[in-house]
Amino acid sequence: VRRVVWRCFAVCLFFAAPLLAQDGRITLDPPAPTSLTPIDAHVFVLCGEKSHTVTRVGNVIKIHVEPGVQVELCDPPVPYLVRVSIGTLPVGEYRIEVTVGALDSIPASRAFVVRDAAQRDFEIHPFAVPTNPFGLRLHLSSTHDAEVDRVFVGDVEISQANLTRENGAYTFPAPTRGRGLVDVRIVPKAGDSVTLPGALYYYDFGAPIDNSVFERILFPVLFQGAGAHGSQWVSEAAIANPQPWAVETVNHVFPFVCIFYPCGERLDPEFFISFSGHGYPHGIALIAPRAEADGLSFSLRVRDTARSAEGYGTQVPVVREGQMFRNTDLTLLDIPIDPRYRTKLRMYAFDYGEHGAYVTIDRAGSAPSESFFVPVRRTCDFNLCEAIPWYGELDLPSGNVDERVNVYVTIGDADSPAWAFASITNNETQQVTIVTADGEGGRP
Amino acid sequence: VKIATTLLTLLLPSAALASQIHVVPFSPTSATPIEVHYLSSCRARTHSIARDGREIVITALDPQCPAVLPIPIVEKVKLPEVLPIGVYHVTIQEVGGMDFAVRNAGPKPFELHPSAMYPNDGLPVRMSGVRCGKADCSDVTVRVENEPVAITVGDDGAIWFTAPDHEQGLVDVTVQKADFVTISPGALYYFGRQDYLAAYEPILFPVLFAADGAYGSRWRAEATVSNPAPWTVHADYTLHNIGPCIQDCDPPFEPKSFEKFLGAAYPRGTVLWAPRSEASHLAVALRIRDVSRQEVGYGTEVPVVRERDFVHGSNIHLLDVPLDPRYRVKVRIYMIEPVLAPSTGGAVRIRRGTEVLELPFTLTHRQVFAIEPYYAEVDLPQGVAGERVNLDISMPLDAIGWAFASVTNNETQQVTIIAPQ
Numbered sequence: 001v002r003r004v005v006w007r008c009f010a011v012c013l014f015f016a017a018p019l020l021a022q023d024g025r026i027t028l029d030p031p032a033p034t035s036l037t038p039i040d041a042h043v044f045v046l047c048g049e050k051s052h053t054v055t056r057v058g059n060v061i062k063i064h065v066e067p068g069v070q071v072e073l074c075d076p077p078v079p080y081l082v083r084v085s086i087g088t089l090p091v092g093e094y095r096i097e098v099t100v101g102a103l104d105s106i107p108a109s110r111a112f113v114v115r116d117a118a119q120r121d122f123e124i125h126p127f128a129v130p131t132n133p134f135g136l137r138l139h140l141s142s143t144h145d146a147e148v149d150r151v152f153v154g155d156v157e158i159s160q161a162n163l164t165r166e167n168g169a170y171t172f173p174a175p176t177r178g179r180g181l182v183d184v185r186i187v188p189k190a191g192d193s194v195t196l197p198g199a200l201y202y203y204d205f206g207a208p209i210d211n212s213v214f215e216r217i218l219f220p221v222l223f224q225g226a227g228a229h230g231s232q233w234v235s236e237a238a239i240a241n242p243q244p245w246a247v248e249t250v251n252h253v254f255p256f257v258c259i260f261y262p263c264g265e266r267l268d269p270e271f272f273i274s275f276s277g278h279g280y281p282h283g284i285a286l287i288a289p290r291a292e293a294d295g296l297s298f299s300l301r302v303r304d305t306a307r308s309a310e311g312y313g314t315q316v317p318v319v320r321e322g323q324m325f326r327n328t329d330l331t332l333l334d335i336p337i338d339p340r341y342r343t344k345l346r347m348y349a350f351d352y353g354e355h356g357a358y359v360t361i362d363r364a365g366s367a368p369s370e371s372f373f374v375p376v377r378r379t380c381d382f383n384l385c386e387a388i389p390w391y392g393e394l395d396l397p398s399g400n401v402d403e404r405v406n407v408y409v410t411i412g413d414a415d416s417p418a419w420a421f422a423s424i425t426n427n428e429t430q431q432v433t434i435v436t437a438d439g440e441g442g443r444p
Numbered sequence: 445v446k447i448a449t450t451l452l453t454l455l456l457p458s459a460a461l462a463s464q465i466h467v468v469p470f471s472p473t474s475a476t477p478i479e480v481h482y483l484s485s486c487r488a489r490t491h492s493i494a495r496d497g498r499e500i501v502i503t504a505l506d507p508q509c510p511a512v513l514p515i516p517i518v519e520k521v522k523l524p525e526v527l528p529i530g531v532y533h534v535t536i537q538e539v540g541g542m543d544f545a546v547r548n549a550g551p552k553p554f555e556l557h558p559s560a561m562y563p564n565d566g567l568p569v570r571m572s573g574v575r576c577g578k579a580d581c582s583d584v585t586v587r588v589e590n591e592p593v594a595i596t597v598g599d600d601g602a603i604w605f606t607a608p609d610h611e612q613g614l615v616d617v618t619v620q621k622a623d624f625v626t627i628s629p630g631a632l633y634y635f636g637r638q639d640y641l642a643a644y645e646p647i648l649f650p651v652l653f654a655a656d657g658a659y660g661s662r663w664r665a666e667a668t669v670s671n672p673a674p675w676t677v678h679a680d681y682t683l684h685n686i687g688p689c690i691q692d693c694d695p696p697f698e699p700k701s702f703e704k705f706l707g708a709a710y711p712r713g714t715v716l717w718a719p720r721s722e723a724s725h726l727a728v729a730l731r732i733r734d735v736s737r738q739e740v741g742y743g744t745e746v747p748v749v750r751e752r753d754f755v756h757g758s759n760i761h762l763l764d765v766p767l768d769p770r771y772r773v774k775v776r777i778y779m780i781e782p783v784l785a786p787s788t789g790g791a792v793r794i795r796r797g798t799e800v801l802e803l804p805f806t807l808t809h810r811q812v813f814a815i816e817p818y819y820a821e822v823d824l825p826q827g828v829a830g831e832r833v834n835l836d837i838s839m840p841l842d843a844i845g846w847a848f849a850s851v852t853n854n855e856t857q858q859v860t861i862i863a864p865q
Binding site for chain 1: 474475476477487489491508521522524525549550551628668670671672673700701702704711724725726727728729731741742743744745747748752753759760761764766768771811832834836839847851853856859860861862863864865
């Protein structure tokens with residue numbers, strides 16, 4: 001009952017706020033659609049759904065939802081997920097506009113990109129290019145080592161002087177362009193010319209981030225500081241780009257003294273950096289283009305440097321968006337609440353709000369379950385807010401010697417990606433064990 | 445008979461997975477683009493793809509074949525469309541063919557668990573999402589491919605029925621209430637042994653053992669598996685440390701159960717094959733711990749590796765690995781049964797300044813227990829104090845692989861795991 005009451009409370013808070021007008025209220029399945037994937041839009045409305053219609057006018061998809069009850073009778077407001085099948089779309093940029101009931105306004109809208117998924121004779125990387133690329137080199141390769149005569153990015157021909165062949169691939173500086181998708185046309189020395197539709201996406205740093213192009217990769221703790229019992233904690237992180245092309249991220253998470261752009265956002269081919277993270281004890285996301293993110297590698301450890309002779313620290317997962325949980329409770333199994341340890345639960349959610357998390361500690365029949373409401377917050381300045389997760393933490397209460405519990409976390413709502421881990425610290429040795437969330441089944 | 449059944453179960457994955465052709469993803473749906481991978485010694489300039497109903501024919505065009513010493517390669521062919529629900533046969537000209545099922549990714553009027561089974565399994569199936577008018581659901585008729593099945597009602601109101609025997613393939617399930625009929629296309633998948641990977645997801649426990657180590661250490665692994673769902677999960681696994689087994693070796697995971705597995709004899713890891721429709725519901729955890737020093741800490745979490753965490757046909761990168769002589773570093777490499785891989789060799793490459801050190805390995809397999817992964821381990825050489833390197837691990841062709849490095853302090857036996865991220 002408490003759970004239901006809490007959920008209703010959180011939901012009411014959430015939907016009472018005028019958030020429906022924001023972009024994030026419509027999510028896509030899959031989050032990064034291609035020309036081969038059927039697309040579902042998830043639209044969050046109040047008061048249920050009687051029916052919905054979808055019409056497409058050019059690149060605008062209009063969704064109209066007829067509420068299940070009259071809006072004025074919708075008290076308390078209850079969120080309702082409308083799954084709208086859009087189907088497969090050709091390569092392009094699109095905008096979804098949602099109207100609800102008799103309102104003429106557009107209560108929610110969002111833009112997204114559909115990428116080309118067809119098999120082509122040529123590949124070009126990276127997909128996401130800033131509108132002013134400042135020397136970013138594009139990497140063009142062929143599946144059968146074809147020689148290239150001319151290359152066009154949109155209607156701009158790349159000069160022969162700028163076309164360099166390295167290790168069987170061609171590289172050239174990305175031309176400056178306005179925001180949007182652009183085709184690339186390749187004229188090989190033998191054979192017909194090949195067009196790669198929507199091969200590059202030019203984005204503007206000042207514009208809102210398109211979540212169909214970029215994903216958030218969470219570094220859960222990046223900090224340095226003193227802890228209990230004389231401990232000196234340091235986060236040691238590393239980022240590598242082993243791909244033969246550069247990747248441009250929207251932000252950076254390592255210390256970087258910036259004089260000229262790019263200020264740490266550009267990860268050149270074979271790029272590697274290891275660094276001591278600081279400034280983000282509650283986590284930060286690296287916002288990287290989805291097309292290239294899988295090729296990046298990461299490492300993160302926390303380490304007590306006051307006892308560095310004793311060990312190499314403890315690995316903390318760097319969490320990609322596909323490893324986060326959506327629309328399900330998080331499960332952490334076999335967590336000790338033995339008084340010899342202090343156990344802290346850390347919870348993260350993106351696209352959420354200041355609603356709180358709900359933690360249930362299941363003591364496996366030895367005692368009744370305990371429940372806790374945990375406030376979640378974030379502190380960010382305007383530009384970086386997309387990268388900062390909503391965060392909450394809970395020190396688990398001590399139990400008996402050798403006692404272990406299972407922990408279930410309800411955090412996030414409406415498709416928001418969430419994650420959690422518990423850190424278990426030995427009070428004497430300061431040795432840390434990490435237990436991460438796994439499984440989508442929730443509480444038994 | 446039980447022994448034979450058990451051995452057959454353990455041997456199934458390897459027998460089922462060896463093939464020259466496979467589709468990616470292994471269990472495609474009506475919303476997933478499909479790529480066909482096949483082994484070849486010639487590189488085609490391009491491929492033609494023709495589909496006639498459920499028959500797909502792929503032809504390599506202008507193949508370039510080396511005159512001497514053909515080297516196997518993996519050709520990857522993207523199908524130009526997502527496919528509707530059904531069972532398909534893909535033929536690669538002059539290579540061979542295979543069947544694969546495309547399952548429903550669209551909204552379902554009701555949920556079935558499990559939704560995949562062998563033709564004669566006779567498993568109980570739980571149906572949720574159907575509202576009955578009467579307590580015993582006598583107003584509802586459930587049909588499996590037009591044949592009514594006997595139903596019962598569980599305490600939570602869910603409908604149960606026994607999956608009837610059926611030949612291999614996808615089967616529609618319908619629910620009729622008065623004159624209103626709802627249909628779930630391809631809701632049940634009767635699969636054959638060759639389709640094992642389409643029906644089961646591998647979940648790798650990289651180490652599960654109890655053994656004494658260096659400097660008086662006594663290592664123990666502790667695994668936990670929770671099935672919070674209200675239905676039984678029939679997985680293929682050998683997590684129990686029960687030695688020779690005659691009956692009920694690894695029983696199904698009961699509804700709302702929580703089990704611990706302590707130190708079984710799998711230092712090379714073991715795979716829990718979970719039905720795909722149930723795998724994400726299971727919650728798992730794994731820790732290793734030196735119990736001779738258990739007052740020092742709670743141990744170290746070792747990732748339990750789900751299918752999405754494996755690499756498929758690419759290198760594995762481990763960053764910031766120490767070569768400091770205060771630590772001993774072991775790299776453990778795993779490969780799920782070869783799907784295409786004709787070889788089992790790879791190498792750990794370490795770049796140290798301008799020098800590249802290559803440490804080759806061969807993945808081996810204890811044939812008796814096919815439910816174990818292919819495995820290799822490499823001890824890294826010691827470097828200078830404070831030295832750290834990145835590891836680039838090359839895997840066999842198109843391998844489904846994973847690796848991690850364990851960094852053990854020689855004095856304290858503290859272990860740090862460095863897994864790919």
